[in-house]
Amino acid sequence: MTSKPPVLPSSPGADTPRGETVPSDSGRGAASGIRAAGETFLSPLSPHVTYGFTGRRVASIDTPHQRIEVIDTDALGRAYRLDGRFMASLADAHICHECMVHPLLLAHGAVQRVLILGGGDGGSAREVLRYSGVASVVVAELDAAVVAMTQRYLPSLADGAFDDPRTLLAPGDAVAYVDTAHAHGAHFDGIIFDLTEPDGIAASLHGDAFFARVKDVLAPGGAIALQLGAPWHQTAAVRRMLAALRRHFRIVRPMTAYVPLYGALWALACASDTVDPVALSSRAAAKALVQHGIGPLRHYDGARHASLFSLTADVAALLA
Secondary structure (H helix, E strand, C coil), X not given: CCCCCCCCCCCHHHCCCEEEECCCCCCCCCCCCCCCCXXXXXXXXXXXXEEEEEEEEEEEEECCCCEEEEEEECCCEEXXXXXXXXXXXXXXXXXXXXXXXXXXXXXXXXXXXXXXXXXXXXXXXXXXXXXXXXXXXXXXXXXXXXXXXXXXXXXXXCCCHHHCCCEEXXXXXXXXXXXXXXXXXXXXXXXXXXXXXXXXXXXXXXXXXXXXXXXXXXXEEEEEEEEEECCCCCHHHXXXXXXXXXXXXXXXXXXXXXXXXXXXXXXXXXXECCCCHHHCCHHHHHHHXXXXXCCCCCCCCHHHHHHHCCCCHHHHHHHC
C-alpha cells in the first residue's frame, strides 16, 4: 500500500514575510527598481572569488529566515537572491532543475513518490511533474516567502507546479518533515535536495546526520539527487559532501554542468544503493524520454545524459 505523505502544520518557516516590495514587472532589465539603474549585485563563491551582475532590484523582503531579493539582471533577465546569493534566473534555472530530476527519474524507471527538500521556486517540481507516473510530489520549503515571492515575480519557474493536484506544499523545517514522515512510515522513491548552500540556513541538511535520516524515508530502490557546489572554488566543501554521501550510499555519481548565474562549473550528484544513472546509456535515456512523453527540454537530453557524468581529469581530481 502506498503511504500518504504526512502533512505538517505550518511552522515558523511559514510566517508571512515582512518587508517592502514594488509592483511586478516581467521585462528583462525593465523594472522600476528600488535603487537606480545600473547597480551591481555581487554574490560570493568563496572568500577569494566573487561574481555579479548589473541590473535593477525589483523587490526585496526580510523574512524570519533570510533576505529575499528579485533582480532584473541585464545579462540573464529576472533572477532572485537569498541572503545575497543568486539562486535562479529565468534564463538558466532549467539547467540545475533538469540535471537533478531527469537522470534520477529515468535511471530509476518507476518513480511514484517524490520529496523535494527546499525547492520553493517550484522549478524541480515542474520537472518531476512531467512524468505521468508520478503520483505525489511533496515540496518541503522552510520559507513560505520564497514560494510567495517567486510565484509573484518569477511564476514561469514553477509553471503551474503548485496548482497540480499531485503537489503538496509542506511549509516548515525539512528536518522536521523527514522525521515526521519516518514516524508515519512514509517512503519516497526519489528525494531531491533543492537547497541553499551548505554554509547557510540549510547547513543541517548537508552531511552525515541528515543523510542517515533521509535513508530512513527512502523507499527500497530509491535515489537522491542534490547540488554539491563549485568544484574549482568550493573544493573542500564539495569533497566533504561527497565523502558523506559515500558513507551512506553504495553508488554516488557526481555530474557537472556550467551554470551562468552561478558563474562557475557546478557539481551535482545522484546517490543510491541500487540506482546507477551511469548504467543508463544515452540511447536508453533518449528512448525513455520519448516513452514518458517528455518533449525536447532546454538542457537535458539523451546525448547530454552521458556527458553529465563524464568528468574531465582535472575535475575528477578535485572531486576525488
